[in-house]
Amino acid sequence: MIKKFSNFQFFFQAYLVIYFLLSLIFLFNSRWSIYSFFLISYSLLPVIFVLSKSKRVILLLATICTLCISYAITLTSSKVIRSFFLPPKILEGKIIGFAQYYGYPFLFDYFFVFEIIFIPIIVIILFSSISKKYVKKNL
Amino acid sequence: MGKGKGFLVLIFLLLLIYSIYNFLFSCKFFPRNTFDSQLLLFWDYTALHNLIPNKDILYPYGILFYYKNVSIIFSFIYVLLFPTLAILTLLTFKKIIKNKILIYLTFFSFIFFILKYTGIEVFNRYGILLGISVLLSFVYNKYLYVPRSYSFLFGCLIGFVLSIVTDIGLYILSLFLFFSFFIPIFNNRINTLKTSKYYIHLAFTVIFFLIGILTVLLPIVLFYMKLENLSTYVEHSKYLFDFQLYSKTPFLPSLRSTENIFNFVVIIFTVFVLSYKRIILKEKTTFITYIQISIIVSLFLLLQKSVIRSIDIQITFLAFILYMFLFLEIITFLKDRINTFLLYAYYLLALFILFSIMGLRSFNTTSIYFYKPLELSMLKGNIQSFLTHKQTICLSQNLDKYKDNKTYQNILMFINRNAQDKKLLIFDYLTDPIFYVLLNQKSPFYFEVFGSSPIYAQHQIVDELNKRNTDFVILNINMLRVKDNVPDYMRTYFLLKYITTSFVPVRKIGNYYILMRHRSKDFFESDFFKNDVDLQKYFLDIDLKLIPQSEGLYKSKYLSGSEVLVSGSLDAINQYLAKQEISENDVFLVVNSKEDTDKKSHFFTLETGDYLKTTVSFSACSKKNVCIVNLSRIPIFYKMRKIKRIYSEGALEDSFQLIRSKNKIFW
Numbered sequence A: 001m002i003k004k005f006s007n008f009q010f011f012f013q014a015y016l017v018i019y020f021l022l023s024l025i026f027l028f029n030s031r032w033s034i035y036s037f038f039l040i041s042y043s044l045l046p047v048i049f050v051l052s053k054s055k056r057v058i059l060l061l062a063t064i065c066t067l068c069i070s071y072a073i074t075l076t077s078s079k080v081i082r083s084f085f086l087p088p089k090i091l092e093g094k095i096i097g098f099a100q101y102y103g104y105p106f107l108f109d110y111f112f113v114f115e116i117i118f119i120p121i122i123v124i125i126l127f128s129s130i131s132k133k134y135v136k137k138n139l
Numbered sequence B: 001m002g003k004g005k006g007f008l009v010l011i012f013l014l015l016l017i018y019s020i021y022n023f024l025f026s027c028k029f030f031p032r033n034t035f036d037s038q039l040l041l042f043w044d045y046t047a048l049h050n051l052i053p054n055k056d057i058l059y060p061y062g063i064l065f066y067y068k069n070v071s072i073i074f075s076f077i078y079v080l081l082f083p084t085l086a087i088l089t090l091l092t093f094k095k096i097i098k099n100k101i102l103i104y105l106t107f108f109s110f111i112f113f114i115l116k117y118t119g120i121e122v123f124n125r126y127g128i129l130l131g132i133s134v135l136l137s138f139v140y141n142k143y144l145y146v147p148r149s150y151s152f153l154f155g156c157l158i159g160f161v162l163s164i165v166t167d168i169g170l171y172i173l174s175l176f177l178f179f180s181f182f183i184p185i186f187n188n189r190i191n192t193l194k195t196s197k198y199y200i201h202l203a204f205t206v207i208f209f210l211i212g213i214l215t216v217l218l219p220i221v222l223f224y225m226k227l228e229n230l231s232t233y234v235e236h237s238k239y240l241f242d243f244q245l246y247s248k249t250p251f252l253p254s255l256r257s258t259e260n261i262f263n264f265v266v267i268i269f270t271v272f273v274l275s276y277k278r279i280i281l282k283e284k285t286t287f288i289t290y291i292q293i294s295i296i297v298s299l300f301l302l303l304q305k306s307v308i309r310s311i312d313i314q315i316t317f318l319a320f321i322l323y324m325f326l327f328l329e330i331i332t333f334l335k336d337r338i339n340t341f342l343l344y345a346y347y348l349l350a351l352f353i354l355f356s357i358m359g360l361r362s363f364n365t366t367s368i369y370f371y372k373p374l375e376l377s378m379l380k381g382n383i384q385s386f387l388t389h390k391q392t393i394c395l396s397q398n399l400d401k402y403k404d405n406k407t408y409q410n411i412l413m414f415i416n417r418n419a420q421d422k423k424l425l426i427f428d429y430l431t432d433p434i435f436y437v438l439l440n441q442k443s444p445f446y447f448e449v450f451g452s453s454p455i456y457a458q459h460q461i462v463d464e465l466n467k468r469n470t471d472f473v474i475l476n477i478n479m480l481r482v483k484d485n486v487p488d489y490m491r492t493y494f495l496l497k498y499i500t501t502s503f504v505p506v507r508k509i510g511n512y513y514i515l516m517r518h519r520s521k522d523f524f525e526s527d528f529f530k531n532d533v534d535l536q537k538y539f540l541d542i543d544l545k546l547i548p549q550s551e552g553l554y555k556s557k558y559l560s561g562s563e564v565l566v567s568g569s570l571d572a573i574n575q576y577l578a579k580q581e582i583s584e585n586d587v588f589l590v591v592n593s594k595e596d597t598d599k600k601s602h603f604f605t606l607e608t609g610d611y612l613k614t615t616v617s618f619s620a621c622s623k624k625n626v627c628i629v630n631l632s633r634i635p636i637f638y639k640m641r642k643i644k645r646i647y648s649e650g651a652l653e654d655s656f657q658l659i660r661s662k663n664k665i666f667w
Helices: A002-027 A034-043 A045-052 A055-078 A078-082 A098-102 A108-137 B001-025 B034-050 B056-059 B063-067 B072-096 B099-118 B121-140 B148-164 B167-187 B192-196 B197-225 B230-237 B240-247 B251-256 B258-280 B287-304 B313-334 B340-355 B372-377 B382-403 B404-421 B434-438 B454-470 B494-503 B526-532 B532-540 B547-561 B568-578
Strands: B026-029 B365-369 B426-428 B474-478 B504-509 B511-517 B541-542 B564-566 B587-592 B601-608 B613-619 B627-630 B643-647 B655-660
Touching: A002 A034, A002 A045, A034 B340, A045 A055, A055 A078, A055 A108, A055 B258, A055 B643, A078 A108, A098 B240, A098 B547, A098 B564, A108 B063, A108 B258, A108 B287, B001 B026, B001 B072, B001 B240, B026 B382, B034 B063, B034 B382, B034 B434, B063 B072, B072 B099, B072 B121, B072 B287, B072 B313, B072 B382, B099 B121, B099 B313, B099 B340, B121 B148, B121 B167, B121 B287, B121 B313, B148 B167, B148 B197, B148 B365, B167 B192, B167 B197, B167 B251, B167 B287, B192 B197, B197 B230, B251 B258, B258 B287, B258 B564, B287 B313, B313 B340, B365 B655, B382 B404, B382 B434, B404 B434, B404 B474, B404 B504, B404 B511, B426 B434, B494 B504, B504 B526, B526 B532, B532 B541, B532 B613, B547 B587, B547 B627, B564 B568, B568 B643, B568 B655, B613 B627
Parallel strands: B426 B474, B541 B613
Antiparallel strands: B026 B365, B474 B511, B504 B511, B564 B655, B587 B627, B587 B655, B601 B613, B601 B643
């Protein structure tokens, strides 16, 4: 146990030293670039460690993959989704703004933002109920 | 007093001193002549001259930010906001984080974030949401059923905020109601939704909450009665919904900004972690959960506020708190595995990432500088005279920039040269309110482009222009971006019709046209118009975009009772026009596409009896829906003219109708 602890501490120390050096390098090249993206991803390595210690790793991985696919589909097909919404009607106040002039549906943004925020909840609920059924079935 | 409380008081006092010093001895300097900076300077000017708050101050921004520089009471409330909200945030961190060093590291990095990216003024406004979120979280963490006294107190607090910062008041009202209704879901007591006790309690919560709001709103009612503006305030409350109609712009393009990516990624991660902990791990709801939920709801509400402009930069401080909480989750998990020093190092590096490589922008588009002479003048008079003196100096510092600009100089010279003995009244066509400040004139009630979109606003502007017998109109044709690329002939056709039938262009200075009142001359027949290519393009190249299609989609059923003057091909239409004069205001062109084609737009040229030509384009109609074009909305037909000919290159397969309809349903 003590050996395990000190191994982990050693690796974490090494991780931090590399993190520090990478950050110093950034100071000389501080524009937003692929390097910044790499550095942010590197800083999330402990997150991956924490997730890997979860009791239901497979469920977690499945949830994350489904989330990523859902977001990819939502973001790339936003124009298609938008075409299902009707353009705004000009009401009695005769108001013409961007939405009316360009036919941009009012509800589309609410739907889109709502979807982005609630996708994780829906996916987790789904996988949670599927995994419960799977456990029940195999008992 | 305990050591902890003493330290809290010390931090509060230090922040208060900073807030007072920053407020009293700094000027906001707007480096660029943008529409937004002109608007803010215009408000500073009207507040300084004790003019009653204009429409935009009544709704949605509230009287606190309008009067903060001229009234001691509002200045006092304003300077208290920053330290109060900061201390509430510190109390939150103290409740969540067990390690003392991490508490203060998080708190001071939060303060640094506010000063570097958000700015005190923006934090004072949107931070109220954070403050209320903290208070709600404290209460709901302690009580399953919130005591009625707390509901009443929340009502008083929210009513107070509603009366002085209207839009934020509405958001925190929504936040309170959201928690009241959904709390059984968050604290895993969904079974209470089946009990009558829950609904009785909910009813009492809402009743006591409303009593609290009404109790506090009474002083503000008296304030508006004193201003003799209460009826205007109440009357205009029914137009609140219109704000959404005329200022809605797409949210998706702003999603590409670094700040919105940061906001959204943090929200998504937080929602994921919260859902995982509650649904899969079945963990209890704790104080941090309530804070995270209320910040997510606040961010959700504020992101919807991104209508005219995105406020992504201004709300990153809320995402910052969620960001730090996510790293705290990791640290909590790792704390048994590594020593504390390494944890601090990781936490510091996480902060470093945020402050250096994320590339977040600062909202301080204005420079705030400390004006030395103000510190000395404080000694000479009382606080009120100091405030007035300070505001006058700050305003004139900003106006000097406009007075030094050649274009503005020339416009002012032209107006003043024509003035001779009397004061000439101007009307700025909704994009440069700074002219009212430079010429020391009162603006119409509706003076900016968005709020002037509804037809009632345009009617009111026209009434005011007639009453005042306004001499000049200043039109800036280079401000389409400010108007969301919606041209004036679409947005404010009634006002533009009045302008082009009562004024003629006399001078061009930079991008500005000065129009002079002249009832008998024809705007489009004037020599100035005929010789100015830009003005011709502005008024004769008409793009109706999706309006005809939208009118056809929703209102084609109203065509059935109308008089059909002629129908058939364009040739048939032109043959009719050659024989029969049409010069009324209620004539519509209805286009019916015979087949669905790849064509994206229709293009037509209309020629008048006095040989003026205008090109009109709009999005192509489908086979299923007609397009309806109201010819009187085209600028050249603002004044009655004979339609001589309509022609188009690509309209051979379509069928057309000219109809006459007096139905006011059409645009």
